[in-house]
Amino acid sequence: MADINLHNVTKTFGDYRAVNDVSLNIADGEFVALLGPSGCGKTTLLRLLAGFEEPDGGVISLAGQAVADPAAKIMVAPEDRNLGIVFQSYALWPHMSVARNVGYPLEVRKLSRADRDKRIRDALAIVSLGDYADRSPTELSGGQRQRVALARCLVMEPRAVLLDEPLANLDVHLRETMQQAFLDFHRRTGATMVYVTHDQAEAMAMADRIAVMDRGHIRQMAAPETLYREPSDNMVAGFVGAGAVLPVGGFTMQGDGRCAVRIGNADVMARISIEASTHCRAYPARMVPSNDGAAVVDGQMQHQTSLGLCLRPEDVRVDMQGNLTGMVDDCVYLGGRFRLSVRLDGQHSVPVYADQRARIGEQISLSIRDGWVFSRQEAA
Amino acid sequence: MLAVGRWLSASGLQMGGNRFSDRLLPLLFVPVIIISVLPMIRLAVEGLFVHGTPSLDYLRDVAQSSQTWRATAHSLYTAGLGTVISLLIGGAFAFLVALTDIRAKAALVFCFMIPMMIPPQITALAWVQLTGPSSALLNAIGMAPAMGSPQPLYSAEGIALLLGIQHASIVFLTLRANLRLLPREQIEAARLAGARGGRLWWQVILPLTSPGLIAGTAMAFVTALGNFGIQAMLGIPGNYITLPTLIYRKLSSFGPSALGEVSVLAMLIGLIAVVGVIIHHRLLSKRDYRLMGVVGRPLDIRLGNRRLVIEIVLWAVLVAILVVPLMALVATSLVPAFGVRLSLDNFSFDAFYQVLFVQPATIRAFHNSLLLAVGAAIVLVGVCLPLAYVIVRRPTRLTRVINLLVEIPYALPGVVLAIACILLFIRIPVLNISLYGTLAIIFVAYLARFLIIALRPVMNSFLQLDPALEEAAQACGAGVGRRLRDILLPLAAPAAAAGALLVFLTAFNELTVSALLWSAGNETLGVLIFNLDDSGDSVMASAVAVMVVGVVVALMTGFQLASRHLPKGVIPWQT
Ligand SMILES: Nc1ncnc2c1ncn2[C@@H]1O[C@H](COP(=O)(O)OP(=O)(O)O)[C@@H](O)[C@H]1O
Ligand SMILES: [Mg+2]
Numbered sequence: 001m002a003d004i005n006l007h008n009v010t011k012t013f014g015d016y017r018a019v020n021d022v023s024l025n026i027a028d029g030e031f032v033a034l035l036g037p038s039g040c041g042k043t044t045l046l047r048l049l050a051g052f053e054e055p056d057g058g059v060i061s062l063a064g065q066a067v068a069d070p071a072a073k074i075m076v077a078p079e080d081r082n083l084g085i086v087f088q089s090y091a092l093w094p095h096m097s098v099a100r101n102v103g104y105p106l107e108v109r110k111l112s113r114a115d116r117d118k119r120i121r122d123a124l125a126i127v128s129l130g131d132y133a134d135r136s137p138t139e140l141s142g143g144q145r146q147r148v149a150l151a152r153c154l155v156m157e158p159r160a161v162l163l164d165e166p167l168a169n170l171d172v173h174l175r176e177t178m179q180q181a182f183l184d185f186h187r188r189t190g191a192t193m194v195y196v197t198h199d200q201a202e203a204m205a206m207a208d209r210i211a212v213m214d215r216g217h218i219r220q221m222a223a224p225e226t227l228y229r230e231p232s233d234n235m236v237a238g239f240v241g242a243g244a245v246l247p248v249g250g251f252t253m254q255g256d257g258r259c260a261v262r263i264g265n266a267d268v269m270a271r272i273s274i275e276a277s278t279h280c281r282a283y284p285a286r287m288v289p290s291n292d293g294a295a296v297v298d299g300q301m302q303h304q305t306s307l308g309l310c311l312r313p314e315d316v317r318v319d320m321q322g323n324l325t326g327m328v329d330d331c332v333y334l335g336g337r338f339r340l341s342v343r344l345d346g347q348h349s350v351p352v353y354a355d356q357r358a359r360i361g362e363q364i365s366l367s368i369r370d371g372w373v374f375s376r377q378e379a380a
Numbered sequence: 381m382l383a384v385g386r387w388l389s390a391s392g393l394q395m396g397g398n399r400f401s402d403r404l405l406p407l408l409f410v411p412v413i414i415i416s417v418l419p420m421i422r423l424a425v426e427g428l429f430v431h432g433t434p435s436l437d438y439l440r441d442v443a444q445s446s447q448t449w450r451a452t453a454h455s456l457y458t459a460g461l462g463t464v465i466s467l468l469i470g471g472a473f474a475f476l477v478a479l480t481d482i483r484a485k486a487a488l489v490f491c492f493m494i495p496m497m498i499p500p501q502i503t504a505l506a507w508v509q510l511t512g513p514s515s516a517l518l519n520a521i522g523m524a525p526a527m528g529s530p531q532p533l534y535s536a537e538g539i540a541l542l543l544g545i546q547h548a549s550i551v552f553l554t555l556r557a558n559l560r561l562l563p564r565e566q567i568e569a570a571r572l573a574g575a576r577g578g579r580l581w582w583q584v585i586l587p588l589t590s591p592g593l594i595a596g597t598a599m600a601f602v603t604a605l606g607n608f609g610i611q612a613m614l615g616i617p618g619n620y621i622t623l624p625t626l627i628y629r630k631l632s633s634f635g636p637s638a639l640g641e642v643s644v645l646a647m648l649i650g651l652i653a654v655v656g657v658i659i660h661h662r663l664l665s666k667r668d669y670r671l672m673g674v675v676g677r678p679l680d681i682r683l684g685n686r687r688l689v690i691e692i693v694l695w696a697v698l699v700a701i702l703v704v705p706l707m708a709l710v711a712t713s714l715v716p717a718f719g720v721r722l723s724l725d726n727f728s729f730d731a732f733y734q735v736l737f738v739q740p741a742t743i744r745a746f747h748n749s750l751l752l753a754v755g756a757a758i759v760l761v762g763v764c765l766p767l768a769y770v771i772v773r774r775p776t777r778l779t780r781v782i783n784l785l786v787e788i789p790y791a792l793p794g795v796v797l798a799i800a801c802i803l804l805f806i807r808i809p810v811l812n813i814s815l816y817g818t819l820a821i822i823f824v825a826y827l828a829r830f831l832i833i834a835l836r837p838v839m840n841s842f843l844q845l846d847p848a849l850e851e852a853a854q855a856c857g858a859g860v861g862r863r864l865r866d867i868l869l870p871l872a873a874p875a876a877a878a879g880a881l882l883v884f885l886t887a888f889n890e891l892t893v894s895a896l897l898w899s900a901g902n903e904t905l906g907v908l909i910f911n912l913d914d915s916g917d918s919v920m921a922s923a924v925a926v927m928v929v930g931v932v933v934a935l936m937t938g939f940q941l942a943s944r945h946l947p948k949g950v951i952p953w954q955t
Contacts, residue, residue, distance in 0.1 A: 052851055078854040085855040091848035095870045104866070105856035149852075156856060 002063030084153025465544020470551030500609030534618030558592025606793025794892030
C-alpha cells in the first residue's frame with residue numbers, strides 16, 4: 001500500500017495535451033475517483049500511473065519513490081510497479097481458467113504451488129466466485145468477469161488498484177451490485193484505489209474524494225459533498241449534480257462566508273467562495289448604496305460574467321410567498337415528486353422539486369434558501 | 381545506412397519507454413530489408429551496369445530486339461483478355477453471392493476458391509488433358525477430335541481463358557469485400573426513388589462497387605501478367621512467347637551469361653506491373669465513396685422464380701471450370717500405358733505407384749518441395765510473430781515502411797524476384813559463396829515471396845487482440861518474454877498456424893520462382909510436373925498433379941472446418 005503523488009505531470013499526443021500539468025496527491029488507503037467527460041484524459045492519467053504511458057514532463061511517485069521522471073530519465077516499467085489494474089474490457093485471458101487467471105501474478109512471482117492455490121482460493125472467496133475456479137472466463141457473465149479481474153488484482157497485494165470505467169460495460173442492475181463489491185473490497189483490503197468514471201453518481205456513491213477532470217486539467221479535487229455544495233468553477237458546477245448556474249452582478253458580504261446576491265428583483269442569501277470574494281476585492285470596485293443600506297460591491301462588466309450563483313434543486317422551493325417569480329418551462333414526474341424547470345427573467349432556468357404538477361407556461365413564485373457564489377473564471 | 385540510422389533514432393523517440401521493441405526493430409528490419417529490397421536493387425544495378433560501369437548496352441540490346449516487343453505485346457494481350465474473363469466470371473459470382481438470396485452460398489464460395497488455390501501448371505495440365513486429340517477422358521467416351529488436329533488451348537486465347545478462370549476468384553474476393561460494406565439503405569433508398577432492375581444495377585450498385593471492381597481488376601491483371609505456369613505450359617508448345625517465358629527460355633538456353641539481358645526483361649515486366657498498380661491507385665483516388673450509413677445486414681435481393689435458373693447456371697459454370705478439367709486430369713492419371721485407350725476395366729494406379737515409390741526424380745521432388753514448404757512455413761512464422769507484434773503495437777514511420785516493403789516480392793511477378801535472387805546470391809560478396817544451383821536459393825526466394833502470406837493473418841490476429849490483455853499481464857509483473865510465452869503466443873497461435881499452412885500450401889505448389897532457380901537434383905513439385913509434361917509424360921504428370929490437388933483440397937477443407945476457431949480475416953476466402 002502506498003500513497004501516490006503526481007507533480008506537474010504532462011502527457012502530449014502530437015500537439016494535443018491529453019494530460020496537462022496535473023498535480024495530485026492520493027493518500028494511502030484512499031478511494032479516489034477520477035471524474036470527467038469522455039475524452040478529458042482520465043484513461044491517459046491512469047495509464048501514466050500504471051506506466052503504460054511515459055509522461056513528457058513532471059514526476060510521478062509511488063510511496064515517495066519516483067517511478068516516472070523524464071527530467072531524471074527515470075521510467076519504471078509497469079511490470080515493476082506492483083499496481084493492480086482493472087480494465088473496462090476485463091482483460092481476462094480466454095485461454096486460461098479462472099483460477100489460472102487469478103493466480104497468474106503469483107505464477108510470475110514464482111510462488112510455490114501450495115501457496116498459490118491457497119491465495120487463489122482466498123481471493124476468489126472475497127469476490128464470491130469460489131465455485132468458478134475451473135471455469136473458462138468465456139463462460140462467465142460480465143459481472144463475474146469483472147470480479148475475476150478484481151481477484152487477480154487482489155492476489156498480488158498491489159500498492160494500489162487502478163480501475164478504468166470498470167462498470168461501463170455492465171447493465172444498470174449489475175452496476176449497483178458491483179459498486180457494493182468494490183466498496184467491500186476497499187474496506188476489507190484497505191487498498192489505495194483510483195477509480196476512473198464518467199458517471200458522477202458512481203463517483204459520488206463510492207469515492208472518498210473525487211478529482212474532476214476537464215480537457216487534461218484537474219478542475220477540483222474534494223470530497224463528494226464539497227464538490228456538490230461548493231464547486232470551484234463553472235465546469236464542475238455544471239458537470240456534478242443537477243442544478244443551474246446564474247450569472248451574478250454583484251454581492252453584499254454578510255460575513256461568515258455568506259453574502260446576498262440579487263437575482264431578478266429579489267435578494268438571495270448564499271454562501272460564497274473565498275476566491276470569489278477576494279477576486280472581486282482585487283478589482284477597484286465602486287461601492288453603491290443598496291436598498292437595505294449595506295454596501296454593495298458593484299461588479300463591473302467583466303465581473304458580471306465572472307461570478308456565478310450555483311443553485312441545487314433542493315435549495316429552491318415553490319412558495320406562494322416567494323419573492324422570485326418565473327414561468328414553468330418543463331415538468332417531469334420523477335416518482336414521488338416533480339422536477340420543474342422554471343425560467344426566471346426570460347433567460348435562465350432553475351430546476352425545482354415540487355409536490356404538485358405544474359402547467360407549462362404557468363407563472364409561479366419561488367423562494368431560494370441557499371446557493372453558492374463562485375468565480376466562474378476557469379483557472380488556466 | 382545513414383538514413384536507416386536516422387529512422388531508427390526517430391522511431392526510438394516516438395516509442396518512448398519501450399526498450400524491448402527498440403532492440404527488436406533493427407534485428408527484424410535488417411533481414412527483412414535483405415530479403416525483400418536488396419534483390420530488387422541488385423536487379424536494377426545488373427540491368428544498368430556492364431562490367432561495373434554504368435551502361436545502357438543491355439537496355440539497348442533488349443529494346444532493339446523484336447522478340448522483346450512481341451513478347452510484351454503477347455503478355456499484355458493474354459493478361460488483358462484474361463482479366464476481362466476474370467472480371468466477367470468473378471464479378472457475376474460476387475454480385476450474385478453478396479447481393480441476392482441464392483442458396484448454399486458457403487459451398488459455392490468454397491468451390492469457387494479452389495481454382496485459385498490449385499497451382500497454375502496443374503490447371504493448364506488439366507485443361508490440356510480435357511481438350512485436344514489425346515485427351516484420355518474424351519477418348520474414353522469417344523468424343524476426342526481426330527488425331528493430328530491442333531490443341532485449341534495452345535494459343536493466345538487459350539492462355540487468356542485459363543488465366544481468366546484461375547484469377548476470377550481474385551476479382552470475386554475484392555468485389556465481395558466491397559459489396560459487404562455496402563449499406564443496404566443506399567440501395568433501398570434508390571428503390572424507393574423508383575429505380576428498378578437494370579437502372580438499379582447500372583446507376584447505383586455498379587458505381588458504388590467500382591472501387592472493388594478497380595482493385596480486383598488491377599490485382600487480377602498483375603497476377604495474370606506473372607503467371608508463369610499457364611503461359612509456359614500452353615505458350616511454349618504453341619510457340620506463343622510472353623515475357624516470363626521469354627526470360628525462362630533465355631536463361632535455360634544461355635545460362636548465367638544471359639543475366640544482364642534477362643534483368644532488363646524482368647525490369648520491364650516489373651514496370652508493367654507497377655504501371656498497372658499506379659493506374660489503379662489513380663482511378664481509386666478519384667472516387668471517394670465513403671459509404672455513408674451503418675453497415676448492417678447484407679442485402680438480399682429476391683430473385684424470385686429466376687433463382688433456381690441462376691443457381692443452376694452458377695453450379696454449371698463451376699462444374700465446367702473445376703470439375704470437368706479435374707476429371708480429365710484423373711482420367712489421364714489412370715491410363716494404364718501410354719497411348720492405350722482408357723475404359724472402365726483397364727484403368728490402373730500404376731502411375732501413382734511409380735511416382736511415389738519408384739521414380740527417384742519424383743520422390744526427390746516430393747522431398748524437396750516438402751522440405752522447402754515446411755521450412756519456409758516454420759521460419760516465416762517465427763519471423764512474423766515478432767514482426768507483426770512490432771508493426772501492430774508500436775506503429776512508427778519505420779514500421780509502416782517495413783509493412784509496405786514486405787509486399788514488394790509478392791506483388792511483383794515471380795520471375796522478377798527469381799532473377800533478382802539469382803543475381804544477389806550467385807556470388808555472395810564477402811562470404812564468396814554461391815547459392816545458385818542449390819536448394820537454398822529457392823528457399824531464400826520463398827522466404828521473401830511468402831513473408832506477406834504469413835504476416836497478414838498474424839497481424840490480423842494481433843489487431844483484433846485487445847491490448848489490455850497484454851497490459852494486464854504487464855501489470856501482473858510479467859516481463860516481455862513471459863508475456864510473449866503466456867499471453868501473446870497462445871492467443872496468436874491459431875492465426876500463426878493458419879499463416880504457416882497457407883505458406884505451406886503456396887510453397888508446396890510453387891512453380892514460377894523455382895522454374896528459374898532449380899537445378900538438377902533440386903527440382904520442386906511444380907518443376908517436376910512442368911518437366912514431365914514437357915517431355916511428353918502426361919500420365920505421370922497427371923498422377924503428381926492429382927495428388928497435389930488432393931493435398932490442396934484436404935488442407936482447404938481443414939481450414940474451412942477450423943474456421944470457427946480462427947480469428948476473422950485469417951482464411952483468404954472468408955475475408
Ligand atoms: N495513444 C494515443 N494517441 C493519440 N491520442 C490519444 C491516445 N490516447 C488518448 N489520446 C487522446 O487523448 C485524449 C484523452 O483520451 P483518454 O485519456 O482516453 O480520455 P478519457 O479516458 O477521459 O475518455 C483524447 O482526445 C484521445 O483522443
Ligand atoms: Mg477512457
